[in-house]
Amino acid sequence: MFIRRTATRAIAIAGAAALVGLALSGCTPSSGGGSGDASQITFLAGGNDPVAIKTAKDLVAGFEKKYPKINVKVNTRPAGTDGDNIIKTKLSTGTMEDVFFYNSGSLFQALHPERTMVDLSSQPWVKTLSNDFKQTVSVGKKVYGAPFGSTFDGGVMYNKKVYAKLGLSVPDTWADFISNSQKIKAAGGITPVLASYGDTWTAQLFVLADFANVSAQDPEWASKYTANKAKYVDPPALAGFQDTADVFKLGLMNKDYASLTNVNALKLLATGKAAQYPMITVTIGNLAQSNPEAVNDIGYFANPTANGNSHATVWEAGGAYIPKTTTGGKLSAAEKFLAFLNSPAGCDIQNKASAPAGPYATTNCKVPADAPALIADEQKYQDAGKTGLALEFISPVKGPNLSQITVQVGSGISTAAQGAALYDQDVKKQAQQLNLPGWN
Numbered sequence: 349m350f351i352r353r354t355a356t357r358a359i360a361i362a363g364a365a366a367l368v369g370l371a372l373s374g375c376t377p378s379s380g381g382g383s384g385d386a387s388q389i390t391f392l393a394g395g396n397d398p399v400a401i402k403t404a405k406d407l408v409a410g411f412e413k414k415y416p417k418i419n420v421k422v423n424t425r426p427a428g429t430d431g432d433n434i435i436k437t438k439l440s441t442g443t444m445e446d447v448f449f450y451n452s453g454s455l456f457q458a459l460h461p462e463r464t465m466v467d468l469s470s471q472p473w474v475k476t477l478s479n480d481f482k483q484t485v486s487v488g489k490k491v492y493g494a495p496f497g498s499t500f501d502g503g504v505m506y507n508k509k510v511y512a513k514l515g516l517s518v519p520d521t522w523a524d525f526i527s528n529s530q531k532i533k534a535a536g537g538i539t540p541v542l543a544s545y546g547d548t549w550t551a552q553l554f555v556l557a558d559f560a561n562v563s564a565q566d567p568e569w570a571s572k573y574t575a576n577k578a579k580y581v582d583p584p585a586l587a588g589f590q591d592t593a594d595v596f597k598l599g600l601m602n603k604d605y606a607s608l609t610n611v612n613a614l615k616l617l618a619t620g621k622a623a624q625y626p627m628i629t630v631t632i633g634n635l636a637q638s639n640p641e642a643v644n645d646i647g648y649f650a651n652p653t654a655n656g657n658s659h660a661t662v663w664e665a666g667g668a669y670i671p672k673t674t675t676g677g678k679l680s681a682a683e684k685f686l687a688f689l690n691s692p693a694g695c696d697i698q699n700k701a702s703a704p705a706g707p708y709a710t711t712n713c714k715v716p717a718d719a720p721a722l723i724a725d726e727q728k729y730q731d732a733g734k735t736g737l738a739l740e741f742i743s744p745v746k747g748p749n750l751s752q753i754t755v756q757v758g759s760g761i762s763t764a765a766q767g768a769a770l771y772d773q774d775v776k777k778q779a780q781q782l783n784l785p786g787w788n
Contacts, residue, residue, distance in 0.1 A: 388419040389674075389681045392438075394449035394496070394666060395431070396424040403701040404449075410697050411688045418681045439464045444671040446682045449496055452484035452667040453741035461485075461492040466670040468492060471683065473690045473712065478730075481709035484664045484741045493667030494686040498704035498715070500630040501726045502557030502661045502738065503650040510538060510623040511647075518649045522591065525624075525652040529600045532623045539622035541595045543605035543758060544613040551754040553626035554595075555580075555588035557651045560659035560736030562587075574743045576779065576786040581768040587654070589764040589771075592757045606759065611638065618642035626651075628663065630705040632720045644721040650729060660729035663738050665709045744782055747774030 393404035401424060408420040423445055425431045432455065438444040439459060450456065459465070468474060469491045474482070477495065485493030504525075511518075511528075514535055519525040529540035544550045562569050565584045572578035573585075580586060595601055602608060602622065611634060616622040618639035629648055636643045650660040668689055670682045688694045695713035698704075704715050706726045715723055729735050740746055750771055757767035779787040 390445035392448035495709040558588035560661035
């Protein structure tokens, strides 16, 4: 399964149930795009949860204050698969709102943007975007989306107080990570590496968060993988499965790994009862709710590698798009709305709606001074050019059973090689369903 998000932030990733979304209710029908009076445009928010709705309305209020002659009507949709289907239906029937929020990456590509969306490449704010984000909303040299929300990283969240107490340093090699973990175990009373397989999606993290390291070793791996010329059962991609197996085999995990949930794991990390947690940094929002006093006690480091050249795996921001049915004066108004979204004023509204979980994809947006401390850790990798996109942003191939397979590997039921082989078979079925070349 893809790690999905609502357009308000990826906070919904906190649990699998939050990704499904509720049935669409109370949603005002779209007036569609089209030319005509530009005094009103329609805007489809990224969800129908309270934060999504409030964020959308706050953005509209700020925009209308700057452009008092333009009125923006907000419509909503559910998150998850129901929302995906609504987006696809609206685009195929020409009834999409004048501006809409949706995912970037592979899910964006599935919308056939070259046929359904307005090319935004000439917009001035495009020059402020990170290359990673532009890659996730582009087809060829044409850019179709503006960023909404912050990026977030996958790797290891850790308790800085525990590290300081035990005299540990942030590891860059896997050997150092294991050494740290063994020292934590020897100290007693602290779980070295948290596993929360009660929420099965969390079992994927060593595999998913290692992908920037795979790309660093072989920049063409994703394209070869998409063409069925690279496999997880072979190095360098096998490393994520091996990492998953290692922490179980060495007895570094919590005993209740099979039932512990993500929310409760975060509480253990926050209180220093656990030291390290393979996780995506967006979950800092949940920790901030349960243990606000401990937010700045949590740090981040990229998934360590054997060779010590660790790269942070980045999940990019969602996107804001304009369908081709938006034309004439409405198109001009919609372009102004996207520009406002990526202006300092628009960014301030986003920051107030929900704390960012990583750096922004545009230099026009700044992380606030009171943002969680781990963002500074993420920023160091970005500043050093040691980042890489999560695989789901650069390949459409992702099998549906990775969570279950990594639970098996992380529980000692399957070896790393067996798990990788199972996943290669899982991927094959999905790639064939997509009719990708080289998979038949």
